[in-house]
Amino acid sequence: xxxxxxxxxxxxxxxxxxxxxxxxxxxxxxxxxxxxxxxxxxxxxxxxxxxxxxxxxxxxxxxxxxxxxxxxxxxxxxxxxxxxxxxxxxxxxxxxxxxxxxxxxxxxxxxxx
Amino acid sequence: xxxxxxxxxxxxxxxxxxxxxxxxxxxxxxxxxxxxxxxxxxxxxxxxxxxxxxxxxxxxxxxxxxxxxxxxxxxxxxxxxxxxxxxxxxxxxxxxxxxxxxxxxxxxxxxxxxx
Numbered sequence: 001x002x003x004x005x006x007x008x009x010x011x012x013x014x015x016x017x018x019x020x021x022x023x024x025x026x027x028x029x030x031x032x033x034x035x036x037x038x039x040x041x042x043x044x045x046x047x048x049x050x051x052x053x054x055x056x057x058x059x060x061x062x063x064x065x066x067x068x069x070x071x072x073x074x075x076x077x078x079x080x081x082x083x084x085x086x087x088x089x090x091x092x093x094x095x096x097x098x099x100x101x102x103x104x105x106x107x108x109x110x111x112x113x
Numbered sequence: 114x115x116x117x118x119x120x121x122x123x124x125x126x127x128x129x130x131x132x133x134x135x136x137x138x139x140x141x142x143x144x145x146x147x148x149x150x151x152x153x154x155x156x157x158x159x160x161x162x163x164x165x166x167x168x169x170x171x172x173x174x175x176x177x178x179x180x181x182x183x184x185x186x187x188x189x190x191x192x193x194x195x196x197x198x199x200x201x202x203x204x205x206x207x208x209x210x211x212x213x214x215x216x217x218x219x220x221x222x223x224x225x226x227x228x
Contacts, residue, residue: 006156032215043117043203043219044157051215090156092217094207099145099164100172101207101217105156 002027004093006104014112015083021076021107023065023091033074034092034101035065044090050074061085086111115140119204119220126227132177132191134223136204139185144206146187147217148179151201163187199227 007022025031032051036044048059055067065076074091091104116139126132138144145164149157159172161179169179176195180188187204204220 034216036217041222041224043205043221044217045219046216049216094215099162099170099207100159101147102159103149103157 002093002095002102004091004102004104006091006107008107009105010108010110012110012112013081016080018079019077019081019109021089021109023074023076023104025072025074025093027093027095029095032094033067035076036090036092038088038090081111083111083113085109115206115218117204117206117218117220119223121223122221123224126194126225128196128227129193132194134189134202136187136220137185138206141206143184146181147205148187148189149203149205151203157203194227196227199225
């Protein structure tokens with residue numbers, strides 16, 4: 001069975017500092033990997049995804065994540081965060097033979113001025 | 114692109130009362146549909162998913178049920194609510210045919226408080 005572990009429940013960081021949100025997964029088959037962002041009282045929005053090809057994927061707002069198969073990780077990074085990045089971030093995995101997407105417990109990113 | 118409508122946005126219900134949350138999808142046909150529950154600090158728990166009309170898969174035993182009476186309609190129900198049913202309920206649809214789900218689209222959610 002698949003599972004997703006987000007190692008940090010909360011990450012406080014100062015504006016313009018770099019940030020890394022960690023995600024590890026377990027699966028016995030090939031996977032698709034995702035990061036979603038959730039603002040208060042809203043649904044989730046896709047931030048970026050890895051399906052195949054280049055292991056480094058980027059979002060339009062400066063986030064990037066790297067698929068590391070040997071370490072079964074898909075950490076999310078941003079070199080300089082903004083106040084507006086404050087939100088909850090979810091890592092997720094979907095295997096190549098199923099209909100389900102499994103989500104991690106979420107990491108709350110709090111950017112301070 | 115796909116649009117998911119969920120209602121109501123907030124709901125306060127007494128213990129023991131029935132529940133019906135509705136979700137409809139626009140912009141796609143024959144979608145895979147999902148109900149998730151989000152509790153504080155626990156991420157998203159998959160409750161039910163459906164790959165077609167009348168086809169429901171339950172992920173966890175619980176006080177809830179789901180139905181899919183039409184292709185783009187997904188309903189979450191309960192006959193008698195428990196306090197533990199409180200949470201933020203999210204309807205989602207995804208693209209994929211069993212070869213992996215490439216992206217999920219979410220509704221705005223329903224915050225249910227059972228009192």
